[in-house]
Amino acid sequence: MLRKNDYRQSFSRHLTSQTNPTIHNLNPRANGNHYGSNRPCQPLDSAVTTYTILNKQDRHVLGSLLHLKLTTRNRTGSPRTCGGDFFQAKLFSPKLNASTAGKIVDHQNGTYSISFLLGWTGRAFLSVTLVHPREALQGLRKVRETPNTGYLFNGTFYDHKEVLDEQKCYSSYEDGFDNEEDYCSYTKPKANVSFWCRRPKKKNVGCEQLAFVVSDLASKDKYDEANGKLLNEEEWLYFRKGQYFQVEIAAEDGMNEVIVVQKELVSCAKPLGLTSGSIRDAQLSASSAVPGYEAHRARLHGQRAWEPASKNTSQWLQIDLKVPKVITGIQTQGLWGGMVPAYHLMVSDDGQTWTKGSETFDGTEDGISITEEALAPPVVTRFFRIFAAASDLPRLRMELLGCDQASQFRDNYVPQTFLHQHGPPPGLPPCGPNLPVSQSEGYFYQDVWYSTACRAASWLTRPYVETCLRNRTVLLQGDSTVRQLAGELETLLGARDHYRCQDYKEEVEGRYPESLRLYVWTGPIAVCQKLDKKVVLQFRFHHFPVRAGSQVELANLRTIVYKLNTIHPGENAVVLLSLWAHFTDDPLEQFEARLWAIRAAIEKLHRRAPQTLVIFKSPNVRDQLYLSKVLMSSDWLAYDMWRRLKEIMAGLNVAFLDIWDMSACHHSVPQLHPAKEVTTNAIALLLSYICPM
Structure with missing residues (x-):
């Protein structure tokens, strides 16, 4: 098991100055939304758990809030007295491609408040889903906090001619990893990046010859077996789909829809x-x-x-x-x-x-x-x-x-309307750092996202993108979800005035034999203007862990801290960071340590170049097709990491590109890389942070 003292000792030189020790608490919080609690409580029964609309009306007014009360009950039908379950809720109108996510508050007494902003007129339907009961969250925490039960790695030691040796590698610290006779350390203390491999067994092969790392993706059954030893029979029960996992909750009185009209027609x-x-x-x-x-x-x-x-x-x-x-x-x-x-x-x-x-x-x-x-x-x-x-x-x-x-009214129809029909509602602040808490992040209407957190663009045209990014360097670093945004931004810029001035895929072509199956999507990928060669867009993967089924070249990786330290005053840089998809199965404290190092680098950057805009992109909901994916990549794990990231970055002049609700309420099938309707709207929102309205 992860021991905090062992972990801190392995990073003592850096954690001492860049980590706030008071936040390193592996016990979940008992207050707030979806944090969880360890108080004894009877298990939830989804069949008798219900919600009801508190402010029932025949017609609801456009722009008002709809309030629900969710009451959880146990197997006897009695109300529970504890919270800590993970729900998702949305309001949607399929014929309008309109939807919004509900804001959920856990009262820690078995009841939850859910509120929706009514952003469009017409008939809208309610959906409340139990994603995980509190007992499943306890199981997820147990698996997460046990090092190296999820993705493992295989390291290849190479001399540019042949494979010298192959050994197991690990992204989470365990007892014994400090023994240099048995393990090679590839940790980056200044960035709090952790990685270890077993020392090569063959003679004359040293730790420095580690060249490639690949995820051990083929061992899903092995992971199931390992996690099966961690969770007992009762804990496994709470991952049963249709009973405790991804269960649709019924309305107590059958009322699961509302009608929204303009104020004058209420x-x-x-x-x-x-x-x-x-x-x-x-x-x-x-x-x-x-x-x-x-x-x-x-x-x-x-x-x-x-x-x-x-x-x-x-x-x-x-x-x-x-x-x-x-x-x-x-x-x-x-x-x-x-x-x-x-x-x-x-x-x-x-x-x-x-x-x-x-x-x-x-x-x-x-x-x-x-x-x-x-x-x-x-x-x-x-x-x-x-x-x-x-x-x-x-x-x-x-x-x-x-x-x-x-x-x-004119003609034969009262115009279909929505809150943003004539532009953002008055009073919304410009998109940027330190936004006030809003009742809702926004809503989809005809597959266009309208932000209710800040004044955001709801359109994307090539001239708008080019004008916004002119004379800027946009650095995107993180996982493949931010690479997806980089690719779509490149497409929007067009090939006529821009070209790829750097492409790792082209750089390594022919450098290694095809049998290595090199992973070429770690970047760097850069797009330049044709006239002045100025880089306006660049993507790089974050450092380990990288969950890839092909070989990742170790020498090509750069930490986020390293890249932040290379930004110079006057560069007019914008930085978009995304850290979540490759960290969900690592102990939370390890993820937090990396965040504290990134925070310190941002503080240094803002002293050096105070106008640099740093934006953190949120996770998105994703597919949960089989149990191993749930245990290693549950939406709750990603949601909990986003919560901690925002807490650690509090007080900094950074912005948060929150697309969680956007992905959670959209009608497309949840997946790691969201549908184009989601990513296009995410880019429009991103540009509103770069070029505030």
Whole structure:
């Protein structure tokens, strides 16, 4: 097991000056969001854990907050009295490609508060997911804090002609690693980078001849076996998918959706008269009707219903409202012996020229229940028709919801709207360091991210990118998720005015035999302007650990501390750092030590070049396809590292590019390298930090 004294002793020369010893506490915090707790508590039962909307309304106002209370319960159905579970929540509208992540607060008493910013109008659905119960988090911590149970490494000792020896390598300290007779140390004390390999067994092969390192990715079964020895049978239980892992939590009262409208339409949801009879029989007509089931019988809760004489999709029911009205919703009901299938709508100002709505609505599941659909956007019309979208419309009773405010709107539709329709809301600060805490990081609308934390661009054009990056040196260092952003930035800059002025892949071509299978994506990769050769974009991988299935050349790696120390005054540099994906299975204290070294380097950089902008990019949610990946790369592990990183960097003049919520709420499948819709919006947000609005 990791021993703090052993670890500190191995880095005593540097940790003493650059690490705050008071934060090295392996016990999780018991307060705050998702920190966890070790108090005895009965296990959570996801089947009886529920949430409820606290501020229920028929219509919610655009820009307001939706508040939920999540109550966890044990197997007897009794409320639990402890927290420390890991949940994720989102609000989404699939037809609008709109979504936002919920802000979750753990009250440490078995209840959680979840809040959502309502950023767009229309119908939106709730999703609350139990990712891990507290018992699973205890298992994750046990695995993480046990050194070298995740990714191991194979080191290749090489003399530029042939492989001399191969030995196991390790990224986490264990007892005995200080024994120079058995191990070679490749630690970088100034950067708190740790790495060890077994000493070569062959004669005349020295530690200095280590040339390549590759991840032992083929040993997943071995890792399962190793972790199986760490976790007991009960602890394994809490990683069972569908019961304790990635479980959708139900709404207590079944209410898992909301309707959002503009403020002036919040009360525009009154029955327009089909049920009360204020809409007269003569105002209803139909393409055809079965005797006794004529058009005027299509009234909610009526004794009979409208039933067309022909069973096809050209049959319709029409309502003449006499004057244009705003229609915000429709309620449908079947009748015994028949239900309402899916349907679509048409509207007209004169009863002659009709406009078909783009949306298809669900019908009813039986002949008794009432289904209400919100029209997003609402329509302004006098004539209203309902058509079957399926083969028939057996029996229909209905009511229209709306109001008489038609004069406020032009054309046939109330415009679909969202908070940023006319630009960022007033009061948002420019993107940059030391932003105040916000109720929400932002929301997607039609796959465009709108930040509610700061004034951010929601567009990306080549001229905008070039103008923002002109005369700047942008250094991106970290893992492949920031390399992904570098690649997309390179594409946006275009090949006409820019070119790759440095490419490690080209530099090493032919240097080593193909049988080595060299990993060529560690960088450096640099993009220069063609005219003045100025580097505007450069990517490098962080130093060990590097989880790669191909050989990583040791001599090509540079630590983040080293790169920060090479930035000169007047360079007009921007630094984007990403540290998470390759560190999730290493002890947290080891990760923290590296962060303290980076903090010290940033402090020196800001004394030397105070205008240098340093930005930390957050993790993103990722795939959790099999148990080993969960144990080594759980979203909670990444989330916990991001929390610690922000705590350690507190007080520095650095910015945080937080794309966690962006990736967590988007409709794409979670993966290590997010979908292009996510990364494109991440770049737009990044440029808003570099060139504040």
